[in-house]
Amino acid sequence: MTLTRAERTTGVLERRLFGPGPSNPYPEATEALARPLLGHLDPAFLEIMDRACEGLRQVWGTANRRTLPLSATGSAGMEAAFVNTVAEGDVVVVAVNGLFGERMCDVAARCGAEVVRVDFPYGQPVDPQRVAEAHPAPKVIAAVHAETSTGVRSDIAALGELKGDALLLVDAVTSIGGSELRADDWGVDIGYAGTQKCLGVAPGLAPFTISDEAFDRRVPHPRSWYLDLGMLGGYVGEAQGRARTYHHTAPTAMIASLDAALERILDEGLEAVRDRHRRAGETLQAGLQEMGLELFAAEGARLPQLTTVKVPEGVDSARVRAHLLEHFSLEIGAGVKEHASSVWRIGLMGPNATEESAAFVLDALGRAIREA
Numbered sequence: 001m002t003l004t005r006a007e008r009t010t011g012v013l014e015r016r017l018f019g020p021g022p023s024n025p026y027p028e029a030t031e032a033l034a035r036p037l038l039g040h041l042d043p044a045f046l047e048i049m050d051r052a053c054e055g056l057r058q059v060w061g062t063a064n065r066r067t068l069p070l071s072a073t074g075s076a077g078m079e080a081a082f083v084n085t086v087a088e089g090d091v092v093v094v095a096v097n098g099l100f101g102e103r104m105c106d107v108a109a110r111c112g113a114e115v116v117r118v119d120f121p122y123g124q125p126v127d128p129q130r131v132a133e134a135h136p137a138p139k140v141i142a143a144v145h146a147e148t149s150t151g152v153r154s155d156i157a158a159l160g161e162l163k164g165d166a167l168l169l170v171d172a173v174t175s176i177g178g179s180e181l182r183a184d185d186w187g188v189d190i191g192y193a194g195t196q197k198c199l200g201v202a203p204g205l206a207p208f209t210i211s212d213e214a215f216d217r218r219v220p221h222p223r224s225w226y227l228d229l230g231m232l233g234g235y236v237g238e239a240q241g242r243a244r245t246y247h248h249t250a251p252t253a254m255i256a257s258l259d260a261a262l263e264r265i266l267d268e269g270l271e272a273v274r275d276r277h278r279r280a281g282e283t284l285q286a287g288l289q290e291m292g293l294e295l296f297a298a299e300g301a302r303l304p305q306l307t308t309v310k311v312p313e314g315v316d317s318a319r320v321r322a323h324l325l326e327h328f329s330l331e332i333g334a335g336v337k338e339h340a341s342s343v344w345r346i347g348l349m350g351p352n353a354t355e356e357s358a359a360f361v362l363d364a365l366g367r368a369i370r371e372a
């Protein structure tokens with residue numbers, strides 16, 4: 001393996017993480033990890049926690065008091081969302097247009113749900129009308145806002161308008177901090193996300209939000225002790241400052257890191273950050289098409305932060321990715337399932353969402369394709 005000069009002198013291997021996640025953290029988030037550790041009930045830490053929860057409300061676009069970072073990655077957010085709202089026999093409609101929608105079906109089924117699955121082709125957004133008409137009275141309608149497996153954005157606002165009495169449960173792991181997200185305006189009742197994509201923090205937390213109504217309709221004694229929102233509420237969300245009681249040891253360093261990233265994002269401005277993601281993605285997608293490559297996701301529903309592009313005929317997908325890693329220290333992702341070797345996934349998230357990054361990938365990918 002060839003190391004850059006900086007890597008040889010510092011012994012640190014630095015990758016450009018331009019895959020579907022994790023992405024490189026904001027420098028502010030990395031610096032915060034190195035600060036002296038605080039206890040999880042220290043008033044100084046609780047101030048950081050309160051501020052991080054407030055920052056999360058802003059990126060979620062919600063006033064929900066129960067908005068908090070769960071102590072595990074985005075997948076635990078998915079698990080928490082279902083285990084707290086779905087009891088044996090409840091009907092759950094799941095819109096499936098990629099890997100994460102499929103996982104939702106699995107998680108809901110494990111909670112005992114009667115799962116009504118509504119499938120859409122990979123690469124296409126979900127059709128809100130078809131989802132809403134799939135069952136007359138579901139308890140929950142679940143959908144993925146930004147399908148990282150295919151690079152597609154779906155219309156959550158339209159689903160919110162059609163949800164009726166159902167609770168709308170949304171995966172915003174890849175949209176949070178990168179795309180417009182207005183949980184309250186769109187009628188999102190339960191939302192989960194992750195820190196490792198556009199929020200620009202290492203993997204390890206799941207920003208979570210739940211409305212008062214959804215909290216009142218939750219499963220009172222869920223099968224999961226760790227992710228029981230009723231118990232967590234005593235520590236975060238409901239309680240403020242000193243009133244908190246111990247449930248589990250909050251990962252204080254990670255929360256300080258999240259707080260620093262949120263401060264960074266809000267200082268730049270939510271609109272400006274989203275605009276930066278949009279411009280980076282558009283530059284990348286235009287450049288790929290100029291190189292003669294074909295995009296995978298349907299036009300009009302393409303995520304700027306996660307681009308899916310078809311591997312050209314006769315090119316070995318894995319060899320190109322290995323070349324990028326070895327010669328450019330650049331990581332991009334493969335496709336999922338039957339698209340594993342026919343699609344690449346390129347993420348420009350968090351600090352990587354710049355036009356310079358887009359230009360860098362275009363150049364490196366062009367060279368790697370020629371080499372391979």
Ligand SMILES: *Cc1c(COP(=O)(O)O)cnc(C)c1O
Pocket residue numbers: 021073074075076100144146147148149171172173174194196203
């Ligand atoms: C990454 C991702 C997840 C899972 O998050 P982890 O941090 O890997 O647990 C869930 N949903 C979507 C849409 C994702 O992109």
